Amino acid sequence: xxxxxxxxxxxxxxxxxxxxxxxxxxxxxxxxxxxxxxxxxxxxxxxxxxxxxxxxxxxxxxxxxxxxxxxxxxxxxxxxxxxxxxxxxxxxxxxxxxxxxxxxxxxxxxxxxxxxxxxxxxxxxxxxxxxxxxxxxxxxxxxxxxxxxxxxxxxxxxxxxxxxxxxxxxxxxxxxxxxxxxxxxxxxxxxxxxxxxxxxxxxxxxxxxxxxxxxxxxxxxxxxxxxxxxxxxxxxxxxxxxxxxxxxxxxxxxxxxxxxxxxxxxxxxxxxxxxxxxxxxxxxxxxxxxxxxxxxxxxxxxxxxxxxxxxxxxxxxx
Numbered sequence: 359x360x361x362x363x364x365x366x367x368x369x370x371x372x373x374x375x376x377x378x379x380x381x382x383x384x385x386x387x388x389x390x391x392x393x394x395x396x397x398x399x400x401x402x403x404x405x406x407x408x409x410x411x412x413x414x415x416x417x418x419x420x421x422x423x424x425x426x427x428x429x430x431x432x433x434x435x436x437x438x439x440x441x442x443x444x445x446x447x448x449x450x451x452x453x454x455x456x457x458x459x460x461x462x463x464x465x466x467x468x469x470x471x472x473x474x475x476x477x478x479x480x481x482x483x484x485x486x487x488x489x490x491x492x493x494x495x496x497x498x499x500x501x502x503x504x505x506x507x508x509x510x511x512x513x514x515x516x517x518x519x520x521x522x523x524x525x526x527x528x529x530x531x532x533x534x535x536x537x538x539x540x541x542x543x544x545x546x547x548x549x550x551x552x553x554x555x556x557x558x559x560x561x562x563x564x565x566x567x568x569x570x571x572x573x574x575x576x577x578x579x580x581x582x583x584x585x586x587x588x589x590x591x592x593x594x595x596x597x598x599x600x601x602x603x604x605x606x607x608x609x610x611x612x613x614x615x616x617x618x619x620x621x622x623x624x625x626x627x628x629x630x631x632x633x634x635x636x637x638x639x640x641x642x643x644x645x646x647x648x649x650x651x652x653x654x655x656x657x658x659x660x661x662x663x664x665x666x667x668x669x670x671x672x673x674x675x676x
Contacts, residue, residue: 382394457474467631472629474545489547490636491538494535495537495661496647500530519560536663538629546626555589562582585600596641598639611627614627
């Protein structure tokens, strides 16, 4: 079993140097500079989603399966994974002074991965805030997703929520996507004040949610394992918050109190190892996203934000 663990780790770390897919580019808020993302395992993702026959076979026969991500998660929960922390921190220049650390240090990679941040390093701003660190996209109308993703790859709210009645509530609303890379802080929080309801789970596969994959099919959001709750807000209506699993995401863990009032910025939960995604859905005419995020999205770029930064406010047009 140990040999299989190590084989999977090696498979994730290899760099196959495929050149048939674009780099992942994004912008930082307030800067014109275009940043190229350093993607851990990027070569492996290109191998899976780049059109290679062997890559497609590996994806459908193994990688999308629960067992593959479960097994990798077991390794990341074991003390064998501790040795990976130092090199990861050094390579990605992660400032551990910003995070809470146990006296004995992190004993597994997952302990490090879903580390808690010191509150002073994520101040909560005005309006609606982004629920997590990551690269974001904003669409005032859900149909506008076709402007960013593959033409014809329309996002289906009905498929995404697996609830036709609920889908009608949001089908003409706004959509906000936060993509967490493996190097990011992986706890996520509430975007507004309000009362979050029960957590609803939807079974699914474990495809990657990297742009390498999403550019091929936005339907991945509707096929992956996901969980959602609806937070009732006095100002912004019923905000739907969905946590989407992905390849090598060891688990989605909810830590929030259901059906109790929470403040904006309060912790909702965390992802175990693996990059993943949060999707926020707003009812029609409830939010006006910030222009910088909308402009970057329109031009085909994600915007990097840290949890607590403003993403929008009440829509004064209505």
